[in-house]
Amino acid sequence: MSVLRETVFMSSSVVVVGSFNVDHVWRCESLPAPGATIAGRYSTGPGGKGFNQAVAARRAGAPTTFVCALGDDPGGAMARGLAAQDGFALAAEASTEPTGTGGIYVDSRGRNTIVIGPGANAALSVDFVQAQRALLAGAKVVLAQLESPVETIEAALALARQAGVTTVLNAAPADAPSSIGLLKLADVLTPNETEFAALLGRHVGERVDADDVAALDGASLHALCRKLVGNGTVVVTLGSVGVFVSHAEENLRGDAQPYYRVGAEQVQVLDTTGAGDAFNGALCASIAQDGEAAFIRHVRFANQFAGRSTEKEGAAVAMPHFTPDDAENK
Numbered sequence: 001m002s003v004l005r006e007t008v009f010m011s012s013s014v015v016v017v018g019s020f021n022v023d024h025v026w027r028c029e030s031l032p033a034p035g036a037t038i039a040g041r042y043s044t045g046p047g048g049k050g051f052n053q054a055v056a057a058r059r060a061g062a063p064t065t066f067v068c069a070l071g072d073d074p075g076g077a078m079a080r081g082l083a084a085q086d087g088f089a090l091a092a093e094a095s096t097e098p099t100g101t102g103g104i105y106v107d108s109r110g111r112n113t114i115v116i117g118p119g120a121n122a123a124l125s126v127d128f129v130q131a132q133r134a135l136l137a138g139a140k141v142v143l144a145q146l147e148s149p150v151e152t153i154e155a156a157l158a159l160a161r162q163a164g165v166t167t168v169l170n171a172a173p174a175d176a177p178s179s180i181g182l183l184k185l186a187d188v189l190t191p192n193e194t195e196f197a198a199l200l201g202r203h204v205g206e207r208v209d210a211d212d213v214a215a216l217d218g219a220s221l222h223a224l225c226r227k228l229v230g231n232g233t234v235v236v237t238l239g240s241v242g243v244f245v246s247h248a249e250e251n252l253r254g255d256a257q258p259y260y261r262v263g264a265e266q267v268q269v270l271d272t273t274g275a276g277d278a279f280n281g282a283l284c285a286s287i288a289q290d291g292e293a294a295f296i297r298h299v300r301f302a303n304q305f306a307g308r309s310t311e312k313e314g315a316a317v318a319m320p321h322f323t324p325d326d327a328e329n330k
Helices: 049-059 074-086 119-123 126-130 133-137 150-162 180-184 193-204 218-228 275-289 295-309 324-328
Strands: 014-017 021-027 041-047 064-071 089-095 100-106 112-117 141-144 166-169 233-237 243-246 259-262
Touching: 014 049, 014 150, 014 275, 021 074, 041 049, 041 074, 049 064, 049 074, 049 141, 049 275, 064 074, 064 119, 064 126, 074 089, 089 119, 100 119, 126 150, 133 150, 141 150, 141 275, 150 166, 150 180, 166 275, 180 193, 193 218, 193 233, 218 233, 218 243, 218 259, 233 275, 233 295, 243 295, 259 295, 275 295, 275 324, 295 324
Parallel strands: 014 064, 014 141, 021 100, 064 089, 141 166
Antiparallel strands: 021 041, 100 112, 233 243, 243 259
């Protein structure tokens, strides 16, 4: 059984609720096929979507707190040490489960496949999140993903929504459980094309192949987004193709049009692991630092930040130190 650990928080404009993993990474010429044994170069380091996004938000300039669950083991010690090193606060529920792990294979083109061992991440409780009510209510943006129990994430977003805080849900990974009720708690929903297709099939009854999402015309893609989240904004990240943004007609978030595309940054891609997390953390950091700016400005900054993250190996360690002010002065 897990117990609550009292934590002293700094004032945070971004609160990330989610997972920490110790990543075990193998880099190889091609991704392993079923039954194959291939040679690769091994490394290990911090990861987990929540932790990656917290690092990204902090390095993008936003005071940040990360809410998570950790085991009493070297992985948990790693998370605490790295959070202190990067200058963000940690609200960690102590768990008797081992700290989460991830097995990652990266090929010579930067593509990856990932297997997660949830461990302590699966023990992040509703009670612990509810104990962070003041922290969540004091933020400007609360960001969550789905590598933690769905009921816990729903509780976190509900508390933030009650306090009038902007809520962002990165509905990842694609096979994680979700509900329409959860999606409605998100002011901004940020799936990639695989996650978007999975959400459509699960909640709307629309069958769309993930490989076809990027090729859809803007009006059709916008219509699908509106079916998924009627009143919120949907940001579909499309990898090397860029990003598609869809707003509710009654809430354009400062933009001139309800839907549009933003092309990907031109970068020298080395490793795409964590690029989506980089985008999400940077998007939230930008919103938190200038909530009155047009939404497209936040998307463009997040695109730049994510592009830079792919130019280095790793996930959390690859997040650049790059703020909206840096982008303006580029």
